Amino acid sequence: MDTLRAALREKGIQVTQQRLEVLRVLRDLNTHLTVEHVRAALQERQVCLTTATVYNILNLFEKKGLIRKVSTAGEPVIYDVNTYDHAHICDAATRSVRDFDDQELLTLVRGYLKAHPIPDLELKRIDISLIGTDHHGEIV
Secondary structure: OHHHHHHHHHOOOOOOHHHHHHHHHHHHHOOEEOHHHHHHHHHHOOOOOOHHHHHHHHHHHHHOOOOEEEOOOOOOOEEEOOOOOOEEEEEOOOOOEEEEOOHHHHHHHHHHHHHOOOOOOOOOOOOOEEEEOOOOOOOO
């Protein structure tokens, strides 16, 4: 629990029991989660939080850089506990998401944007989501 407290403090987030519980779920499951996934995991642990509270906590975590929202095709919003630079592969039919760790792709995009800067844009990060399905309904 001390590690979780430190992670919150490091990001300038006030430590509360609710925030600790949500962060513990995110860290324990270590995957791409929706608000409903987080709520269900909390309920399994006998922690009762409203959907609105979970949304508020996840949005705070995302704003402070503790987690990331994954750009996918539509709703629901998916959150990722892995904040290092990587892309995602999203299945448009099943809404499943997995990491796509291709540093060459990210380097190419960064290089392109450096050579072709976008006026009036201070680039904070690059989000790349590859969205689709193959002919067998599996993630491309």
